[in-house]
Amino acid sequence: MIHVENLHFGYPKKPTLFSELNWEAPEGTIIGLLGKNGAGKSSFLRILSGILFPLDGAVTVNGFVPRKRQSQFLQELFLVPDESYLHSGLTSLGYEKITSPFYPRFDSARFRKLLDTFEVGPTVRVKDLSFGQQKKVVLAFALSSGCSLILMDEPTNGLDISSKAAFRKELVSVIREDQTVILATHLIKDLENTLDRVVILDQGKIKLDAALSDLADGYYFGTAAQAPREAIYVQSTALGVQYIEPRKSQAQSSINLEMLFQGVVNGADFSEAFHSSKLANL
Numbered sequence: 052m053i054h055v056e057n058l059h060f061g062y063p064k065k066p067t068l069f070s071e072l073n074w075e076a077p078e079g080t081i082i083g084l085l086g087k088n089g090a091g092k093s094s095f096l097r098i099l100s101g102i103l104f105p106l107d108g109a110v111t112v113n114g115f116v117p118r119k120r121q122s123q124f125l126q127e128l129f130l131v132p133d134e135s136y137l138h139s140g141l142t143s144l145g146y147e148k149i150t151s152p153f154y155p156r157f158d159s160a161r162f163r164k165l166l167d168t169f170e171v172g173p174t175v176r177v178k179d180l181s182f183g184q185q186k187k188v189v190l191a192f193a194l195s196s197g198c199s200l201i202l203m204d205e206p207t208n209g210l211d212i213s214s215k216a217a218f219r220k221e222l223v224s225v226i227r228e229d230q231t232v233i234l235a236t237h238l239i240k241d242l243e244n245t246l247d248r249v250v251i252l253d254q255g256k257i258k259l260d261a262a263l264s265d266l267a268d269g270y271y272f273g274t275a276a277q278a279p280r281e282a283i284y285v286q287s288t289a290l291g292v293q294y295i296e297p298r299k300s301q302a303q304s305s306i307n308l309e310m311l312f313q314g315v316v317n318g319a320d321f322s323e324a325f326h327s328s329k330l331a332n333l
């Protein structure tokens with residue numbers, strides 16, 4: 052559903068952000084796009100949305116070229132930006148009224164239910180909502196949009212602890228099997244137990260693109276007093292070490308996304324024991 056081939060992109064008078072970036076995303080997955088501040092996550096989502104244009108290379112989404120912004124493309128894509136863009140005089144229901152006609156599969160009952168779950172009054176004006184509450188209006192809309200591709204830029208930024216938990220719960224329960232969601236964030240822990248795939252963007256390249264199930268199959272995430280010999284990444288804790296090693300006979304462990312991220316950006320080699328995923332650009 053998403054094909055990115057030899058993408059080259061940079062802002063004027065700035066160093067190149069992406070060069071020869073290749074990526075494919077299957078339909079029906081919840082993908083975490085992880086990267087440090089400034090890695091280019093927002094820019095990547097904007098390129099997929101057709102708001103920014105590649106300098107070179109080819110990008111297609113659902114068979115459409117995003118930069119053409121055709122109506123059939125736009126009605127199947129919803130982008131939740133990091134910053135709030137709601138008009139201050141609107142209420143949530145007013146926002147729904149003017150925006151939902153662009154999305155043929157929009158589910159109004161779900162939107163209202165999600166506003167209730169997120170504890171946002173539907174008739175309160177945007178100017179009287181906090182940043183986090185405004186974000187929840189847009190997240191509720193995105194989850195009700197019915198779009199085949201939903202892009203969320205730092206979705207949990209500004210949400211309190213219980214709202215983050217509510218968002219995670221709703222995300223995994225309302226997304227249909229044919230919908231793809233890309234969640235871009237540097238707040239990695241916020242996405243735990245929601246993702247099917249993880250993509251790590253670093254230094255202009257996709258350093259890891261892997262299904263969580265493959266990671267759990269191929270690697271063991273453990274703690275010990277000392278690192279085992281075969282560990283590919285180790286970090287010290289107050290009580291000893293946390294480590295990642297190729298999984299042998301151990302039962303599957305739960306994946307520590309933060310440690311995975313640190314391992315990847317610090318150059319840990321995930322290629323040897325990991326045949327079933329794509330390790331693009333390595």
Ligand SMILES: Nc1ncnc2c1ncn2[C@@H]1O[C@H](COP(=O)(O)OP(=O)(O)OP(=O)(O)O)[C@@H](O)[C@H]1O
Pocket residue numbers: 062063065068086087088089090091092093094095236237
């Ligand atoms: N409109 C712009 N004009 C010029 N440079 C920009 C523009 N937007 C972003 N950049 C630069 O591009 C780089 C990537 O920015 P981007 O916002 O895509 O990264 P990010 O991974 O989303 O970061 P963060 O996690 O901090 O939101 C940064 O160096 C940023 O300064």
